[in-house]
Amino acid sequence: xxxxxxxxxxxxxxxxxxxxxxxxxxxxxxxxxxxxxxxxxxxxxxxxxxxxxxxxxxxxxxxxxxxxxxxxxxxxxxxxxxxxxxxxxxxxxxxxxxxxxxxxxxxxxxxxxxxxxxxxxxxxxxxxxxxxxxxxxxxxxxxxxxxxxxxxxxxxxxxxxxxxxxxxxxxxxxxxxxxxxxxxxxxxxxxxxxxxxxxxxxxxxxxxxxxxxxxxxxxxxxxxxxxxxxxxxxxxxxxxxxxxxxxxxxxxxxxxxxxxxxxxxxxxxxxxxxxxxxxxxxxxxxxxxxxxxxxxxxxxxxxxxxxxxxxxxxxxxxxxxxxxxxxxxxxxxxxxxxxxxxxxxxxxxxxxxxxxxxxxxxxxxxxxxxxxxxxxxxxxxxxxxxxxxxxxxxxxxxxxxxxxxxxxxxxxxxxxxxxxx
Amino acid sequence: xxxxxxxxxxxxxxxxxxxxxxxxxxxxxxxxxxxxxxxxxxxxxxxxxxxxxxxxxxxxxxxxxxxxxxxxxxxxxxxxxxxxxxxxxxxxxxxxxx
Numbered sequence: 376x377x378x379x380x381x382x383x384x385x386x387x388x389x390x391x392x393x394x395x396x397x398x399x400x401x402x403x404x405x406x407x408x409x410x411x412x413x414x415x416x417x418x419x420x421x422x423x424x425x426x427x428x429x430x431x432x433x434x435x436x437x438x439x440x441x442x443x444x445x446x447x448x449x450x451x452x453x454x455x456x457x458x459x460x461x462x463x464x465x466x467x468x469x470x471x472x473x474x475x476x477x478x479x480x481x482x483x484x485x486x487x488x489x490x491x492x493x494x495x496x497x498x499x500x501x502x503x504x505x506x507x508x509x510x511x512x513x514x515x516x517x518x519x520x521x522x523x524x525x526x527x528x529x530x531x532x533x534x535x536x537x538x539x540x541x542x543x544x545x546x547x548x549x550x551x552x553x554x555x556x557x558x559x560x561x562x563x564x565x566x567x568x569x570x571x572x573x574x575x576x577x578x579x580x581x582x583x584x585x586x587x588x589x590x591x592x593x594x595x596x597x598x599x600x601x602x603x604x605x606x607x608x609x610x611x612x613x614x615x616x617x618x619x620x621x622x623x624x625x626x627x628x629x630x631x632x633x634x635x636x637x638x639x640x641x642x643x644x645x646x647x648x649x650x651x652x653x654x655x656x657x658x659x660x661x662x663x664x665x666x667x668x669x670x671x672x673x674x675x676x677x678x679x680x681x682x683x684x685x686x687x688x689x690x691x692x693x694x695x696x697x698x699x700x701x702x703x704x705x706x707x708x709x710x711x712x713x714x715x716x717x718x719x720x721x722x723x724x725x726x727x728x729x730x731x732x733x734x735x736x737x738x739x740x741x742x743x744x745x746x747x748x749x750x751x752x753x754x755x756x757x758x759x760x761x762x763x764x765x766x767x768x769x770x771x772x773x774x775x776x777x778x779x780x781x782x783x784x785x786x787x788x789x790x791x792x793x794x795x796x
Numbered sequence: 797x798x799x800x801x802x803x804x805x806x807x808x809x810x811x812x813x814x815x816x817x818x819x820x821x822x823x824x825x826x827x828x829x830x831x832x833x834x835x836x837x838x839x840x841x842x843x844x845x846x847x848x849x850x851x852x853x854x855x856x857x858x859x860x861x862x863x864x865x866x867x868x869x870x871x872x873x874x875x876x877x878x879x880x881x882x883x884x885x886x887x888x889x890x891x892x893x894x
Contacts, residue, residue, distance in 0.1 A: 589815075589842060589892070651881045652815070653893035725851060729809040729859035735816040 385451040387458045389722055393793075394468055395444025396715070400786050402436025402475075403704070407779035414772045418763070421691045422557060428482035433699050434567060435475045435498070441707050442575050443471070443505060445714070446526065450512055453582055454523055459511035467504040474498035478544075488548035495537075495544040502537040506530045521595055521602070525578025528606060532570025535613065539563040554617065562616035568698060569632055570609050573669075576706055577601070577639050584643060587713050588650035588659065597642035604635030629680040636673040640666055656737065657745040661709025664753070668701035689763040696763070700778060701756050708752070708785055712745055715792050740788045748788075751781035798864040803828050803835060806859045810852070817891060819852070823883025826874065835860055836870040840879045 409429060410417065416425060451458045458464065477494030480486070509530055516523060540563055546552045552559055581598055585591060611628030615621040643666050655663065675694055679685045685694075716739035724733040758774030761767070807825055808818040819825055819839065827838040837856055853871040860869045881889065 591842075651892060728811065728855045729806065730862070733811070735811070737816060 385455060385457055387447050387451065387461050387464060389718060391461060391464050391468075392444045392448045392718070395440050395447070396711070396789070398468070398472065399437050399441035399444065399707075400782075400789055402432055402440060403782045404779070404786060406432045406437060407775060407782045411772065411775040411779050414775050415768055417692070417771065418689055418766065419692075421695060422560065424482055424485040426692070428479045430695065430699075431475070431479050431482060434572075435471075435478070438572055438699070438703055438707070440471070440475075441711075442572070443467075445579065445710075446509060446575070448714075448718070449579060449582070450509060450526065453520075454513065454516045455518065456512055456515040459508050459515075463504055463508045467501050467508070470497060470504065471501035474501055481544075487544075491544045492541070492548060495541040499537045499541050502533055506534055520581075521598055522578045522582045524602060525574050525581070528602070529571055529574035529578065532566050532574060532609065536563060536567040536571050539566065558616060562613065565612055566609065569605065572703060573636075574605070576703070579710070580639075580643060583710060583713070584662065585646050585650075587652075587662075588647065589652040590646045590649040593645050593649045595642065597638045597645065601635045601638035601642060604631050604638060606635075608632035608635060626680065629677065633673045633677050636669065640670055657742055657749060658709045658712040660746075660749055661705050661712070664749075665702050665706035665709060668697065668705060668756075672698050672702050688766065693760050693763045696759050697756070700752075700759070705752060708748070711785075712740070712788070715789060716740060719792050740792045744784050745788055748781045748784035751777050751784065755781060797830070798835070798860070798867065800828050800830060802863060803830075803837075803860060806863045807837070807856065809859050810855045815892065817884075817888050819856075821885045821888040823885070823888070824879060826877075833866060833868055834870060835864065835867045836872060838872045838874055840874055842879055 406429060409432070413425060417429075421427075421430075447458060447464050450456075474494055474497035477497060478491065481491035481494050484490075509526070513523065513527060539559065542552065543556065543559055543563055546556055546559070550556075577598075581595065585593070608628045608631030611624060611631065615624040615628065647663075672694070675697065679690070679694060684690055713736075716736045720734070720736055720739060727733050755774045755778035758770055758777060762770030762774055804820055804825070807828075808820045811818045812822065815822070822842070824841060825837065825839045827836075829836045829838075837860070839856070841852065853873060856871050857869045860867065881892070884892070
């Protein structure tokens with residue numbers, strides 16, 4: 376039964392993975408809480424100390440922490456090799472955490488110079504340890520698959536993102552980058568979201584979505600085309616961003632990436648069509664919505680590339696919120712509602728199968744609560760976008776509060792699975 | 797010596813926790829044969845190439861050994877004929893919304 380492929384003798388100790396997951400969820404709550412607390416200051420252009428601080432709680436604390444944990448679990452299991460070093464995975468956690476706290480406080484107080492740069496260096500060390508650990512693990516792989524391809528590419532972009540971030544942090548204190556700081560920031564952000572985060576999400580989707588929906592006998596042609604289009608586009612963007620006035624090449628690269636994303640989405644559609652499990656549980660609902668929001672984000676990205684819409688009030692904030700809290704967060708929450716119950720079930724009950732009654736995965740958490748969380752998240756997302764667009768402060772406060780509530784429900788279910796199940 | 801029906805009954809204790817159904821109702825058990833002291837189960841999984849199929853076969857061996865401590869249990873995992881949703885019981889199909 377394919378769900379077994381979430382766990383195997385190759386998996387690292389559960390407590391290492393759990394540490395990453397827990398830190399990620401706490402970051403999500405802190406992030407939503409800070410947004411609610413500072414709702415009246417969150418407006419205008421994205422290049423502001425507080426918004427940079429909050430963005431990094433989201434990208435490093437919430438998203439990347441979660442991906443690190445998930446990759447430590449999935450890479451060994453799916454590629455059938457042992458993790459190169461469990462010790463490094465443990466050490467890396469603390470280095471990464473220190474780096475995040477340093478960077479976020481550095482941005483918040485706009486303490487550019489040594490504080491920010493030192494934090495960026497610490498983060499780069501954590502990223503290099505992670506990359507080394509995963510690449511050394513992958514070096515032992517005999518059977519490559521589409522997921523492995525995507526994940527290996529993701530590592531490359533992770534390193535690029537971290538290094539570009541380090542250059543930017545130095546540049547804030549001691550300007551040396553000849554081209555505009557904002558253009559370089561643009562590069563850093565797009566390589567982070569399209570290269571690192573989305574490559575992981577796409578790679579993992581190829582494995583998890585068929586597993587969770589019981590789909591097989593589908594072609595992965597679109598997924599492979601998506602891989603090459605996105606990578607070509609990303610390499611294009613990474614190179615043209617180092618120069619000024621290469622607008623045409625930038626347009627071509629952006630169009631390649633967007634086309635690649637649509638090929639990926641078509642691949643997901645093909646998989647969904649082949650599913651044998653027609654009933655959509657809460658996890659699949661989250662995932663379907665996330666893919667829809669990815670399509671909207673890609674179209675929004677094209678609009679920003681080809682028009683001047685980004686100059687309008689709050690447009691880049693809407694774009695960022697949509698990507699982080701829409702597409703990415705919905706997918707994380709949805710996938711975690713499958714991964715966590717299974718991991719806990721496996722550790723607690725797999726040895727008791729056939730000997731005593733064991734719970735089903737759907738009994739491992741309160742699905743009703745999770746459903747409520749789903750609707751809270753949609754409402755909050757729509758509310759934030761609407762309030763940014765029409766500059767309604769009260770709307771922002773309420774919507775950030777609703778997202779906080781959704782994140783607390785997620786934490787509650789996470790702990791419920793862990794402690795009560 | 798355990799009978800075939802008794803064996804099928806204990807195999808219903810081997811569940812797929814995610815789907816919430818047991819391997820018998822899913823139609824994964826193709827045959828149960830009893831020859832003297834040996835019980836052999838021929839079965840498949842929903843998807844070929846599952847890296848964790850060991851744990852399913854271990855569960856199968858375990859529940860049968862518990863039923864009949866004397867028996868030597870053999871599990872043959874086969875991919876032909878391929879499993880299709882049509883092999884599920886009526887209730888199982890309904891459970892999956894198939």
